[in-house]
Amino acid sequence: MENKTTHTILLIWTHLCRFVLAGLFLFSGFVKAVDPPGFTYKIQDYLAAFGVAGWFPFFFPLFVAIFVSAIEFCIGVFLFFGIRKHLSVTLALLLMLFMTPFTLYLAIANPVSDCGCFGDAWILTNWQTFWKNVCLLIAAVTLFRWRKLMVRFISRKSEWLVSMYTLIFIFFLSFYCLRYLPILDFRPYRIGTDIRQAMAIPEGARPAVVETVFILEKEGKRQEFTLENYPYADSSWQFVDRKDVVLEKGYEPPIHDFSLTETQTGEDITDLVLTDPGYSFLLVVHRVERADDSRIDLINEIYDYSLEHGYGFYALTSSPDEEIESWRDRTGAEYLFCRVDDITLKTIIRANPGLLLIRDGVILRKWSNARIPDEYVLHDKLENLELGQLEVPRDASTIGKVFFWFVIPLLLVLVADFFFIKRRDSGKEEDTYHINPLITNKMRKNIVAGNWKMNKTLQEGIELATSLNEALAGETPKCDVVICTPFIHLASVTPVVDAEKIGVGAENCADKEAGAYTGEVSAAMVASTGARYVILGHSERRAYYGETVEILREKVKLALANGLTPIFCIGEVLEEREAGKQNEVVFGQLASVYSLSPEDFSKIVLAYEPVWAIGTGKTATSAQAQEIHAYIRSTIAEKYGQEIADTTSILYGGSCNASNAAELFANPDVDGGLIGGASLKVADFKAIIDAF
Numbered sequence: 001m002e003n004k005t006t007h008t009i010l011l012i013w014t015h016l017c018r019f020v021l022a023g024l025f026l027f028s029g030f031v032k033a034v035d036p037p038g039f040t041y042k043i044q045d046y047l048a049a050f051g052v053a054g055w056f057p058f059f060f061p062l063f064v065a066i067f068v069s070a071i072e073f074c075i076g077v078f079l080f081f082g083i084r085k086h087l088s089v090t091l092a093l094l095l096m097l098f099m100t101p102f103t104l105y106l107a108i109a110n111p112v113s114d115c116g117c118f119g120d121a122w123i124l125t126n127w128q129t130f131w132k133n134v135c136l137l138i139a140a141v142t143l144f145r146w147r148k149l150m151v152r153f154i155s156r157k158s159e160w161l162v163s164m165y166t167l168i169f170i171f172f173l174s175f176y177c178l179r180y181l182p183i184l185d186f187r188p189y190r191i192g193t194d195i196r197q198a199m200a201i202p203e204g205a206r207p208a209v210v211e212t213v214f215i216l217e218k219e220g221k222r223q224e225f226t227l228e229n230y231p232y233a234d235s236s237w238q239f240v241d242r243k244d245v246v247l248e249k250g251y252e253p254p255i256h257d258f259s260l261t262e263t264q265t266g267e268d269i270t271d272l273v274l275t276d277p278g279y280s281f282l283l284v285v286h287r288v289e290r291a292d293d294s295r296i297d298l299i300n301e302i303y304d305y306s307l308e309h310g311y312g313f314y315a316l317t318s319s320p321d322e323e324i325e326s327w328r329d330r331t332g333a334e335y336l337f338c339r340v341d342d343i344t345l346k347t348i349i350r351a352n353p354g355l356l357l358i359r360d361g362v363i364l365r366k367w368s369n370a371r372i373p374d375e376y377v378l379h380d381k382l383e384n385l386e387l388g389q390l391e392v393p394r395d396a397s398t399i400g401k402v403f404f405w406f407v408i409p410l411l412l413v414l415v416a417d418f419f420f421i422k423r424r425d426s427g428k429e430e431d432t433y434h435i436n437p438l439i440t441n442k443m444r445k446n447i448v449a450g451n452w453k454m455n456k457t458l459q460e461g462i463e464l465a466t467s468l469n470e471a472l473a474g475e476t477p478k479c480d481v482v483i484c485t486p487f488i489h490l491a492s493v494t495p496v497v498d499a500e501k502i503g504v505g506a507e508n509c510a511d512k513e514a515g516a517y518t519g520e521v522s523a524a525m526v527a528s529t530g531a532r533y534v535i536l537g538h539s540e541r542r543a544y545y546g547e548t549v550e551i552l553r554e555k556v557k558l559a560l561a562n563g564l565t566p567i568f569c570i571g572e573v574l575e576e577r578e579a580g581k582q583n584e585v586v587f588g589q590l591a592s593v594y595s596l597s598p599e600d601f602s603k604i605v606l607a608y609e610p611v612w613a614i615g616t617g618k619t620a621t622s623a624q625a626q627e628i629h630a631y632i633r634s635t636i637a638e639k640y641g642q643e644i645a646d647t648t649s650i651l652y653g654g655s656c657n658a659s660n661a662a663e664l665f666a667n668p669d670v671d672g673g674l675i676g677g678a679s680l681k682v683a684d685f686k687a688i689i690d691a692f
């Protein structure tokens with residue numbers, strides 16, 4: 001009972017971890033995919049902060065940004081659906097193992113102000129990010145350890161559809177937002193923003209004291225200037241960069257860094273532009289040297305259009321004068337250039353170049369380079385066009401569209417999977433619908449095998465087998481049923497049982513093929529009785545008859561060669577368990593079967609039987625059994641790969657009876673039992689079979 005409760009708690013905890021991780025990965029992947037340039041800038045910040053920006057080609061940050069958001073999103077979806085568990089859980093764990101110490105470093109050293117893990121949608125401080133990652137790491141470790149408990153919502157047959165659609169969706173979203181601007185804008189320069197209002201400081205609030213610092217260069221020497229000592233008179237100083245230095249922290253309005261300085265006169269025209277009651281176009285080219293000039297004709301046309309109708313037109317950049325000149329030469333630009341902080345420009349619009357339409361300080365429209373309006377759209381004065389009106393962002397409708405294009409198709413797959421695949425395949429064990437992973441999430445057989453040991457005369461044995469056969473007559477057991485009898489019973493028992501329902505096996509066979517081995521019974525002889533199984537390596541044979549790893553290796557080989565399924569037993573004695581050496585011991589015993597080819601290995605059944613639990617009435621606890629079964633399976637995975645590990649049945653033996661069987665078999669890695677004493681009474685044995 002206690003174990004059952006522990007298991008239920010573990011199941012709930014694992015699923016809590018799963019959905020929290022899935023939710024956060026989905027959110028984080030999605031908000032990054034919505035704004036690929038934003039995450040690209042963040043990666044550039046990281047590379048610059050670590051002084052390695054020059055090590056990578058220019059496209060590297062963007063490539064990483066798109067790739068990471070896709071990985072995060074896919075992990076989220078896979079965890080949610082419980083598909084590709086090994087991959088998604090391992091990736092989640094690896095990501096958290098990297099991110100947790102990394103964010104600890106960020107929190108301590110502060111090389112960047114926020115980690116950018118949720119884009120601009122949810123900005124956390126570096127310490128908040130670190131603690132969030134500690135929680136997620138715990139969740140990832142839990143899931144990694146108990147991933148088998150994860151309930152799968154969709155069959156294996158349909159999981160590729162979910163995976164492919166998720167990948168296509170997330171890459172499409174990234175490229176769409178890269179080309180046409182983020183579909184959701186979490187930054188302070190959203191359409192509809194009144195820039196002046198967003199810059200205002202409420203009455204009584206103390207503003208931060210910020211100083212603008214200009215970095216200028218003359219004869220290879222760089223120097224910083226403020227507005228007070230700016231060398232307006234000396235034109236030999238070349239502009240390199242500008243930054244805002246916070247001298248004193250205070251209330252920070254949503255927009256605190258919007259300031260336009262005319263490049264030629266050095267005049268601050270921020271107020272002039274923001275208070276203009278007419279329309280103004282702001283062409284944002286955060287770095288002219290890196291801007292896409294493929295649609296420059298359209299931009300020049302809009303400039304002409306502005307002149308014609310008396311609208312303002314300003315280009316905003318953070319590039320130095322010579323780059324602006326080269327842009328003018330290259331594109332024939334005649335418009336006014338204003339210098340604005342680089343980060344501010346990248347925040348205003350995620351395009352280079354990008355275009356804004358403002359009136360009276362309010363942002364009315366935004367266009368990426370790919371969507372700059374042409375003469376057909378601008379066929380009249382803005383006052384007469386819909387384009388001249390505020391385009392109110394409709395986030396709810398955008399989210400609705402995303403829902404429609406992503407969630408609805410997946411729901412349809414889910415429904416189709418449920419009605420077609422699941423129904424058609426119900427009954428086939430390898431593709432059962434995994435509603436209860438403890439019982440059904442298996443690609444392997446559940447088996448209940450009896451080991452009669454040295455009990456029952458021939459007549460008693462026949463009677464027992466006949467009664468068991470009768471007891472199972474009208475039933476369909478949910479597991480394979482096997483009885484392993486002394487040699488002399490085999491030939492008489494096989495004809496009295498229904499071979500479809502009950503398999504018969506021996507308890508041993510010789511390690512020699514045939515010949516002068518008085519008293520021995522060969523595997524071929526066992527098979528000739530109609531028996532299909534043979535118990536090998538039982539602890540009683542190891543202890544009383546000196547069966548070694550080598551002898552057992554021969555027996556297993558001969559059994560397989562004669563078409564028998566070995567039920568190979570392993571297990572530690574009490575002293576070994578008390579010394580915590582059980583894993584070591586069973587691993588050593590498995591050497592008899594770990595030399596088999598993968599094909600042969602996949603034909604055997606394993607039985608873990610702790611010697612201290614055999615015939616003693618002392619069972620391993622459910623947790624002990626699960627733990628060592630999982631360990632055994634992990635060694636199979638290491639040796640033969642996950643697929644064979646997942647298809648190998650591992651039975652538990654040792655005082656297994658009607659009252660504890662259900663609890664033991666509920667463990668994901670316990671695939672049935674090898675039953676001694678309780679297999680000698682039909683009612684007891686049947687009750688154990690019914691535990692499935």
Ligand code: 13P
Pocket residue numbers: 451538609613614615616617653654655656674675676677678
């Ligand atoms: P008991 O079920 O009697 O403990 O025996 C277990 C066993 O050795 C089965 O092979």
